[in-house]
Amino acid sequence: MKINSRKLPNPGKKQFDGTRNMSGSMPIAGRGFLRHLGIQHPIIQAPMAGGATTPELVAAVSNAGGLGSLGAAYLTPDQIASDIRAIRALTGKPFNVNLFAGGYTPESRVDAGPMLELLAEIHHTHGLPAPTLPAWAPNLFDQQLDIILQARPAIFSFAFGIPDADAMARLKARGIATVGTATTVEEGRRLAAAGVTAIAAQGSKAGGHRGTLPGPLKLPWFPLSNWCELSRQPSPFRFSHPAA
Numbered sequence: 001m002k003i004n005s006r007k008l009p010n011p012g013k014k015q016f017d018g019t020r021n022m023s024g025s026m027p028i029a030g031r032g033f034l035r036h037l038g039i040q041h042p043i044i045q046a047p048m049a050g051g052a053t054t055p056e057l058v059a060a061v062s063n064a065g066g067l068g069s070l071g072a073a074y075l076t077p078d079q080i081a082s083d084i085r086a087i088r089a090l091t092g093k094p095f096n097v098n099l100f101a102g103g104y105t106p107e108s109r110v111d112a113g114p115m116l117e118l119l120a121e122i123h124h125t126h127g128l129p130a131p132t133l134p135a136w137a138p139n140l141f142d143q144q145l146d147i148i149l150q151a152r153p154a155i156f157s158f159a160f161g162i163p164d165a166d167a168m169a170r171l172k173a174r175g176i177a178t179v180g181t182a183t184t185v186e187e188g189r190r191l192a193a194a195g196v197t198a199i200a201a202q203g204s205k206a207g208g209h210r211g212t213l214p215g216p217l218k219l220p221w222f223p224l225s226n227w228c229e230l231s232r233q234p235s236p237f238r239f240s241h242p243a244a
């Protein structure tokens with residue numbers, strides 16, 4: 001994880017140089033970041049949308065001194081509010097709430113007809129009705145984010161995109177630290193320019209799926225996690241937003 005030291009309102013005496021990653025030995029800068037947030041161990045429980053990250057799991061990880069993370073992307077705003085209440089009933093420690101900040105499309109860009117025909121034949125052999133396309137899920141991001149802004153968890157993390165400047169400013173104004181997911185150095189640069197507090201460098205072996213940002217394939221695709229593992233150099237990022 002790359003740390004944007006200038007995003008921390010009160011970093012204490014240690015300087016946050018943001019030059020090392022979270023794997024291997026934990027740098028002083030990273031430990032300071034964790035201390036600042038009230039997290040004892042450099043362990044972030046992966047946010048997993050779809051139900052795995054129950055309030056009980058999130059609270060258990062936070063109570064054990066790590067950072068519990070609620071994967072809230074598939075939850076309705078009401079469910080997010082209810083899960084955050086449940087987490088707070090189980091722990092007074094900081095926790096993270098995670099959303100997808102991109103990756104939604106309002107309609108299909110490909111013709112699903114040939115695939116439906118193929119699947120219909122298979123369904124037929126099993127005596128099942130022909131498949132139909134499911135309805136497109138609505139993009140609830142704005143309403144989900146409103147709940148998070150009201151609830152003010154210590155950390156808001158996101159994948160698949162970057163919230164717009166207005167959303168980032170509102171998060172900052174509410175004192176919520178932001179962690180964006182990057183799979184490449186270029187994505188890391190974009191997140192830094194957007195003013196995130198820290199960047200989660202997701203490797204090619206990441207379970208489930210990778211939080212790659214939308215964009216043309218001609219962008220430079222040097223993997224950020226490889227850079228973190230190999231590099232002992234200063235951070236490639238220029239965090240352009242001064243601390244609050």
Ligand SMILES: Cc1cc2nc3c(=O)[nH]c(=O)nc-3n(C[C@H](O)[C@H](O)[C@H](O)COP(=O)(O)O)c2cc1C
Nearest residue numbers: 046047048049071073098158159205206207208209
């Ligand atoms: C089932 C599953 C669901 C996931 N859902 C999310 C998610 O909602 N948001 C997110 O940022 N990452 C999600 N991820 C990615 C993980 O948070 C994590 O970045 C990834 O698994 C890499 O960590 P690992 O190497 O420990 O698996 C998911 C991963 C899995 C396996």
